[in-house]
Amino acid sequence: RQSYNNLISAYGNSGRWEEALQLCRKMMDDGVAPDVVTHNIMLSALKDGGEYEKAISYFYDMESRNFPMDVFTYNILMKCLSQVQQYGKAIQIFYKMRSSNDCKPNLVTFNTVMHVYGACGRISDSKRTLEMMLAEGFVPDMVSYNTLIGAYSSAGLHEEAMNVLNLMKEAGHRPNVLTYTSLINAYGKSRQPEKAEQMFGMIRRHSLKPNVVSYNALINTYSLVGDFANAMRIYNEMTTTKIRPNSVTICTLLTACSRGGHVEKAHIILAEAASHSIELN
RNA sequence: UUCUCACAGGA
Numbered sequence: 001r002q003s004y005n006n007l008i009s010a011y012g013n014s015g016r017w018e019e020a021l022q023l024c025r026k027m028m029d030d031g032v033a034p035d036v037v038t039h040n041i042m043l044s045a046l047k048d049g050g051e052y053e054k055a056i057s058y059f060y061d062m063e064s065r066n067f068p069m070d071v072f073t074y075n076i077l078m079k080c081l082s083q084v085q086q087y088g089k090a091i092q093i094f095y096k097m098r099s100s101n102d103c104k105p106n107l108v109t110f111n112t113v114m115h116v117y118g119a120c121g122r123i124s125d126s127k128r129t130l131e132m133m134l135a136e137g138f139v140p141d142m143v144s145y146n147t148l149i150g151a152y153s154s155a156g157l158h159e160e161a162m163n164v165l166n167l168m169k170e171a172g173h174r175p176n177v178l179t180y181t182s183l184i185n186a187y188g189k190s191r192q193p194e195k196a197e198q199m200f201g202m203i204r205r206h207s208l209k210p211n212v213v214s215y216n217a218l219i220n221t222y223s224l225v226g227d228f229a230n231a232m233r234i235y236n237e238m239t240t241t242k243i244r245p246n247s248v249t250i251c252t253l254l255t256a257c258s259r260g261g262h263v264e265k266a267h268i269i270l271a272e273a274a275s276h277s278i279e280l281n
Numbered sequence: 282u283u284c285u286c287a288c289a290g291g292a
Contacts, residue, residue: 005282012283040283047284075284111285118286146286153287181287188288216288223289252289281290 001032005041012045017054020045036068043076052080071097071106078112087120107133111143118151123160126151142173146182153182156189177203181214188221193230196221212243220252228260235272247278 004027011020024042027034034042039062046055059077062069074093081090094113097105105113110133117126126148130140145168152161161183165175180203187196200218203210215238222231231253238245250273257266273280 002282009282037283042283044283070283072284077284079285106284108285113285115285141285143286148286150287176287178287183287185288211287213288218288220289246288248289250289251291255290 001027001035001038004032004034005038008038008045009041012041012048015049017042017045017049017051036070036073039067040070040072040076043073043080047076047080047083052083055080056084069103071103071109074103075106075108075112078109078116082112082116082119085120087116090116107138107141107144110138111141111147114144114147114151118147118154121155123148123151123155123157140171142168142176142179145171145173146176146178149179149186150182153186154189156186158183158186158190158192158195161186175202175206177208177211177214180208181217184214184217184221188217188224191225193221193225193227210241210243212238212246212249215243216246216248216252219249219256223252223256223259226256226259226261228256228262228265231256231260239276245272245276245278247273247281250278250280 004023008020008023011017011023020042024034024038043055043058046058056077074097078090078093081093091113094105094109097103097109110129114126114129117123117129130144130148133140145164149161149164152164165179165183168175180199183199184196187199196218200210200214203214215234219231219234222234235245235249235253250269253269254266257263257269
C-alpha cells in the first residue's frame, strides 16, 4: 500500500491525476485497500490539477461509502470549495469539524479558514479567525500571518497589512518572499510605486531572493498607474538577473502597455514572449 | 506517503 501511495502521489505531483486515478483503481483490483492517505493523495492530485469539482465529487463519494476521513481530507475539501467560490460550504465544514469529536481543526484548518474569508472579501472575519486561534491555544505560524497580510494587500489596505507584518515580527517570525510580495501588492493596489519599490528592496535587504512573482507584482504596480516605461525597466532588470519571465509577466506587461496607451509597442512584448519560449494562453 | 500563504488577464 505504501508503494501504491507513493506512486499515486508521484503522479499527483506531476499533475497527472488521470493516471493517479487509474493506479488507484488498479490498486483495488490487486486487492489492496486504499486507506485515508490514498484518498487524500487522490483528492490532492485532483486539486493540483485544477479539477476542483471532481475532487468535491470524489469527497461526496467517499462520504456515501463511509470511507474514513481525517483532518487532511477536510482541509483539502475546504480548499477545493473555496476555489470554486463555495465559501459558505467551506466554512460549514469548519464548524462541523469544531463540533466533532474526531477530526478537530488543526493549524492548517484555521489557516485555510482565514484564507477562505480573505478570498471572499471578509477580511475582518479572517482577522477574527486569527484571534480565535490564539484564544484557543493555537500558535499562528508564518502562513497564518501571510494569509492575513495577503488579504489586506489584495484590497490595497497597506496600513492594515503593515500592522499584521509587525504582529508577525513580534511573534518571532521572519517575513519571507511571500510576505514581501504581498506588501508590494498592497502598495501597488493603492498606487504607490515608490513604497512598492521599497518593499521589493526589503527582499534582498533580508538576504532573500526575489522571484518571478515578486517581479510580476512590481511590474503590475507600474501597470496600475499607467507607467509603461517603468514596467519595462523592471522587466529588463528581471531578465538581466536571470529570472525567467512567465505568462503572467507577459500578460501584465501587455496590460501595462494598453493602460499606458502604447498599444503600438505590444509586438515588442510578444517578441519577448517568443524569445523566452513562453506559452501564451 | 497526503492538507494551508504571494503576482496578471478573462468571464
